[in-house]
Amino acid sequence: MASNSASDIVDAVGGPGNIASLTHCATRLRFQLHDGDKASKEAAEAVPGVLxxxxxxxDRFQVVIGGGVQNVYNEIMALPEMAGAAGAAAGGRDGESDADIKARERAKGPRGTNAWLDSLFEFLSDSFRPILGALLGASLFITFMALMATLEVIPAWNAPGVTLPPSWAFVNLMWxxxxxxxxxxxxxxxxxxxxADPWVGFAIMAVLMLPGFTGLAAGVDKTALFGFEQAQVAIVQVWGLPMPIADYSSQVFPPLLMAAVLGPLYKGLKKLIPDNLQLIFVPFLAMLIMIPLTAFLIGPIGVYVGAGLASALAAINTFSPFIFAIIIPLAYPFMVPLGLHWPINAIMLLNIQTLGYDFIQGPMGAWNFACFGATAGVLFLAWREKDKDMKQTATGALAAGLLGGISEPSLYGxxxxxxxxxxxxxxGCLTGGLIIGIGSLILGLPNGIxxxxxxxxxLLTIPxxxxxxxxxxxxxxxFIVAMLLIIFSGYKDPADAAAPAAATAGAGAATTGAARDTIPAVAGGQELAGVAGEGAAVAPAAATATAVAEPDAGVGALLQVASPLDGTVVPLDTVPDPVFAGGVMGPGVAIEPTGDTVYSPGAGVVAAAQPxxxxxxxxxxxxxxxxxxxxxxTVNLKGEGFDVKVRNGxxxxxxxxxxxxxxxxxEKAGYPLITPVIVLNADQFDTVDPVALGPTTHGAPLLVIQQKA
Structure with missing residues (x-):
């Protein structure tokens, strides 16, 4: 691509001044713009060489180039007009590329259509997800203590004034x-x-949890903050100003609000302070500003926000535990995919801290077990249909649910x-909620379960x-209602359910056709049955390819591309990326991988191995x-989680x-694992067709390509 074309691309996205950052992956330029409205899709696609x-x-904008994207990127960065913006455009720390790491389009729902909403959900999710393992482990210790108290091995371990023997007190410390x-x-x-620097955020919050900080309120009576009994604070005078001092143990809203303020402040300080002084003065000034601000204002506001939400839910539950028991299970299936359940988890913690119990988790259990029941129904059908891929997915999801109480593998998988x-x-959710609501009325439970x-x-936390x-x-x-409904009615649409049968019928017909008429086609000098000269045995899908791609007289020879992965072959238009799904890069298929290694799909040379x-x-x-x-x-992971085995050439x-x-x-980073396999030079062939959809293994025929006559 000529340099004038590179300049045209810059103009199409609004000029160099509109580029906040520029990175690239294997096929496309990724712009983070200051104003996305200034970019023109039509102008970019009119540039020669742009696909x-x-x-x-x-304000993100992608320009699809293809295999020469590295050269185009270099040409853009070498433009004289980019000199002033080179630092930001290259994705330096003053740019916004780090904040762009997990941004991606969502096909449905509000995520992906509103940037601020997308960022909010990811902020909440990423604040909690890394500590799920610790929370899960602690919850099992709690369950064990509850079980021991139920069996009267120990006294009520969390009742006020109860002193446990040292051995059991030590177990209690584990959660x-x-x-x-x-x-x-x-x-x-x-x-x-x-x-921001995570250790700076850690240190700011740690000040509010020091024994010396809480000791400032020694001898001062606590009062309800703005009338909320859940927000008990002691007011002390510091520098002549009233400082509310609360118990910040188990609180999550104060650190979330603190980080939301720290982030912009940290970036602003880095812009103001010279690079050679940032290591010392950015953390110092951030702490100097944020520690008093958090102690006087942000921390109490966080306590107040949490207490307000907890009071609102408690009022609904007090008004009618029956209604509450139905609302929660029916709301959670929509809250979890959007990330809205994280604030509710925080309220559960606050309820336990302030009330001594929580009333949300019982109805929430109805949703979780309905979710796991639906997964069990899918697993039953997968076993009956001998769907190996779905059996693996459903088995793992069901184990994570029943043993860990984690619904995400079932939902997203x-x-x-x-x-x-x-x-x-x-x-199923409604059934569980009705049982809780009616049971609470019969038993006279003012707060439900x-x-x-x-x-x-x-299952492990039932006690x-x-x-x-x-x-x-x-x-x-x-669990049972959701499972039975799935088993009796199925989980696939009629078209999806018919696909395996059609594929099986096609394979049978192809085998018959192959036996009747042997096709003397060659693939790169090799028989069609052998993939790229490896002499691989013909998979069942290969027979399908023979029938589907059977040439007429005068049509060119057939070539094959093998599957690079173990997994399930799906149509390219199911890929959650408009470039691949729309066939901009070329025809092909996608694979939902079940393994963890990508293999070469044929004999040849590595033209581009991304580091x-x-x-x-x-x-x-x-x-x-x-x-x-x-x-x-996955380019945004910058190599994390990948072990490259080959090099260019x-x-x-x-x-x-x-x-x-x-x-x-x-998966933890939130990226889909679906892997497109594309033929980039399809215009040199007559056709590029999938062999078959459904389960595949690496080395099995994946694509059949017909040469031009």
């Missing part, structure tokens, strides 16, 4: 360590997410993919709920230029490992 342009929420210091963990995560599941799951500890609602009998009946009802490990370009001996893009937006054969990836790292 497409994709405006995105949050208190997490919840007492939870504000510090949240402060660290939230500060890191917002772009299954339920949100099949629209028939949610209505049936909601019936309660628990004295914050736990994840799983933590009171009354335990009503809770067991409710969650069992929710981040997220994408590979291969020039195969049969003439096909293949792009393998591991996940969507390396010779590869079918089955040569290209990269291994850590699924946990990618």
């Amino acid at each position: 497409g342009a994709v405006p995105q929420a949050g 208190q360590c997490v919840f007492v210091f939870l504000p510090l963990m949240v402060a660290y995560n939230a500060s890191a997410k917002i772009g 299954i339920h949100l993919r099949y629209k028939r599941i949610y209505p049936r799951m909601l019936v 309660t628990t004295q500890a914050f736990v994840f609602t799983s 933590a709920f009171d009354p335990i009998g009503l809770y067991i009946i409710a969650v069992a009802g929710a 981040t490990g997220h994408a590979f370009g291969l020039q195969l001996d049969n003439g096909a230029e293949v792009l393998i893009h591991v996940g969507i937006d 390396d010779r590869v054969e079918v089955g040569t490992p290209l990269v291994s990836f850590d699924r946990a790292v990618i």
Whole structure:
């Protein structure tokens, strides 16, 4: 691409002054703009060499180039007009590329359509998700203590004035360590997410939890902050100003608000202070400003906000535990995918701290077990249909749910993919809520089902709920109803359900056709049955390819591209990225991986091995230029979780490992693992067709390419 074309791209996005940051992945330029409205999709796509342009929420703009994106990026950065913006455009720390790490389009819902809402959900989610393991572990200790108290092995372990023997008191400390210091963990995560030094955020919040800080209120009576009994503070005079001092143990709203203020302040200080002085003075000034501000204002506001939300929910529950028991299970299936459940979790912690019990987790258990019941129904059908991929997904999701109380694997791995599941799951939620509501009325429970500890609602934490009998009946009802509805009505749409049968029928017909007429097609000098000369055995799907791609007289030879992954082959238009889904890069398919290694799909040469490990370009001996893009937006991980096995120019054969990836790292960052496999030079061939959709293994035929006659 000529430099004037590079200049045209800059003009199309609003000029160099509109570019806050510029990065690139294997195929596209990624602009973070100051004003997204100034960018023109039409102007960008009119530039020679540009394959497409994709405006995105949050003033983000992508320009699709293809394999030569590195050269175009270099040409743009070398433009004289970019000299003043080079630091920010290159994605330096003064730019916004770090804040752009997890931004991606969402096909549905409010996320992805409003940048501020998307950022808020990600801020809440990333503030809590890294500590889920610690919370889960602590919840099991709590359940164990509750079980021991139920069996009368120990006295009521959390009752006021109860002193436990040293051995049991030590066990009790094993969960208190997490919840007492939870504000510090949240402060660290939230500060890191917002772009500030996480240890500075940790230190600011730690001041409010020092024994010396709380000791300032010694001998001072506590009062209800703005009339909220849940917000008890002592007012002391510091520098002649009233400072509200509260117990910040287990509080999460104060550190969240503190981090939200610290982030912009930290970035502003870095812009004002010279680079060679930032290491010392940015943290110092941030702490100098934020510690008094948090102690006098932000901390008390956080306590007040939490207490206000808790009081509102408590008022609803007090007014009608029956209504509350129905609302919570029916609301949670929509709150969890949006990230709105994180503030509710904070309120549960506040209820336990101030009231001594929580009334939300019982009804929440009805939702969780309905979710797990729907997953169990899917697992039953997957076993019956011999769907290996779905069996693996559902088994892992069900284990995470029943043993850990974690619903996300079920939601994101299954339920949100099949629209028939949610209505049936909601019936299970309603069943559990009705049982709790009616049972509370019959038993005269003013607060419904309660628990004295914050736990994840799983099989292991059932002993933590009171009354335990009503809770067991409710969650069992929710689980069984959702499971049976899925089993009897199915979870796939009619078209989805018909696909496996059609594929099976097609395979049978192809096998018959192949036996009747043997096709003397060659693939790069090799028989069609052998992928790129490896002599691989013909997979069942290969027979399908023979029938689908059977050439007429005078049509060119057939070539094959093997599957680079173990997983499930899906149409390219299911990829949650408009560039791939729209076929801008070329035709192909996508694979939902079940393994953790990407292999070469044919014999050839590595044309482009991205050091981040997220994408590979291969020039195969049969003439096909293949792009393998591991996940969507995974370039933003900057190589974290990827172990690259090859370099540019390396010779590869079918089955040569290209990269291994850590699924946990990618999934934790929130990126889809779906992997497009694209033929970049499709215009040199007559057709590029998938062999078959459905389960595949690496080395099995994936794409069949017909050469021009």
